[in-house]
Amino acid sequence: MINYLASKVALSFGCLALLMGCDGGKSQLDNPSRGTITVAADESFLPLVTQLTSAYAGIYPNVHFNVVFKPEQEAINMMLKDSARLVFATRKLTANERLALDNLKIKGAAIKIATDGVALIVNKANTDSLITMNELRDIFSGRTKQWAQLKGSNQKNPITLVFDNNNSSNLDFVLDTLKVSSVKDLRIFTTKSNREVIDFVRKNPSALGFIGVNWISDSDEPLSVDLARDLRVVGVSNKTNPTGRSDYFQPFQEDLGMQRYPLRRPVYILSRESHPGLGGGLINYITRDAGSLIVRKLGLWPAMQYNREVNLTK
Structure with a gap:
C-alpha cells in the first residue's frame, strides 16, 4: 500500500x-534576464544598436538578441507582423500602424532614447565642407547640379548624392526635411549600407554622402576612427547668408543636444511587448544610467541625461 x-x-x-x-x-x-527576442533596426543605427544589445547581453549570460538590420519601413513591418519585438527607428508609428496593434489589443510603446543626426560627408580632396540648407534644397530641386556652382568648392564635376538604400531612413528624412517629392531627375547613387556610402565617398571626390553619424562619431572605437579617415564632415547652416564658420554646425554631440544642427532627428525604440519581458529590460537599461553613457560615448545626445556626482574631500 x-x-x-x-x-x-x-x-x-x-x-x-x-x-x-x-x-x-x-x-x-x-524576462529581463533570460530569453531570446528579435530586434529590428534601420542599418543607419548599426553601431548604436550593436553596442547597446551587446552590453546588455554581457550583463545577462542567458539573454540573446537576434538583431536584424533592414530599411526602416521593413523593420517596422517586421514588428507589426510579430517578427520582431522591438524596432529602433527615427519615428513613431503612423495612425494606420498604430491601429494594427490596437486591433490585436497590444498597447505598444514608443520611447525616445536619443537625438541623432544625418551626417553629410565629402572626400578629403573636396575643399567645400560648408553648406547651407538653401543650397541643399537647390541641389535636391535640381537647380544646382555642379560642384562649381557652390562657393568654396575645388571640384568641377556633377554632384553625386550617395545614400545607403532606396528605402533608408537617411533618404526619407532628408527628402521630408527638404520637402522633396521626387528624385527621378537627380543624380543619386544608392549602395547597400552606410559603410559602403563611406567607401564610395572616399574613392569619389565628386560625391556627397549621407550617413547616420553614429558610424563615425565614436572616437574610442577603432572602426569608427578608421571609417572617418580621409573624409570631411560637412558643416550645415540654417542661415540664408552665413557670415562665418560659427554659423555652421556639425552632427556631433553638443550641436545635436543644443538643437543647432539642422539635420538632427530623434531615435525611438518601438515596442510591441505585452508582458514584462526582455524587451522592457533592454529599454530600461538604455533609458537609465548605463545605457545613456553608451549613447553619449557614441557621440549622440541621450534623451535621459546621466548626471555624475563628484564628491571632493580635503
Whole structure:
C-alpha cells in the first residue's frame, strides 16, 4: 500500500511538472534576464544598436538578441507582423500602424532614447565642407547640379548624392526635411549600407554622402576612427547668408543636444511587448544610467541625461 501511494504521488508530481512546462508556453516567456527576442533596426543605427544589445547581453549570460538590420519601413513591418519585438527607428508609428496593434489589443510603446543626426560627408580632396540648407534644397530641386556652382568648392564635376538604400531612413528624412517629392531627375547613387556610402565617398571626390553619424562619431572605437579617415564632415547652416564658420554646425554631440544642427532627428525604440519581458529590460537599461553613457560615448545626445556626482574631500 505504501509503495502504491508513493508511486501515485510521484506520478502526480510528474504530471504537475509536465503541465507547468506545457502551460500554454507561459512558463517559457522571456524576462529581463533570460530569453531570446528579435530586434529590428534601420542599418543607419548599426553601431548604436550593436553596442547597446551587446552590453546588455554581457550583463545577462542567458539573454540573446537576434538583431536584424533592414530599411526602416521593413523593420517596422517586421514588428507589426510579430517578427520582431522591438524596432529602433527615427519615428513613431503612423495612425494606420498604430491601429494594427490596437486591433490585436497590444498597447505598444514608443520611447525616445536619443537625438541623432544625418551626417553629410565629402572626400578629403573636396575643399567645400560648408553648406547651407538653401543650397541643399537647390541641389535636391535640381537647380544646382555642379560642384562649381557652390562657393568654396575645388571640384568641377556633377554632384553625386550617395545614400545607403532606396528605402533608408537617411533618404526619407532628408527628402521630408527638404520637402522633396521626387528624385527621378537627380543624380543619386544608392549602395547597400552606410559603410559602403563611406567607401564610395572616399574613392569619389565628386560625391556627397549621407550617413547616420553614429558610424563615425565614436572616437574610442577603432572602426569608427578608421571609417572617418580621409573624409570631411560637412558643416550645415540654417542661415540664408552665413557670415562665418560659427554659423555652421556639425552632427556631433553638443550641436545635436543644443538643437543647432539642422539635420538632427530623434531615435525611438518601438515596442510591441505585452508582458514584462526582455524587451522592457533592454529599454530600461538604455533609458537609465548605463545605457545613456553608451549613447553619449557614441557621440549622440541621450534623451535621459546621466548626471555624475563628484564628491571632493580635503
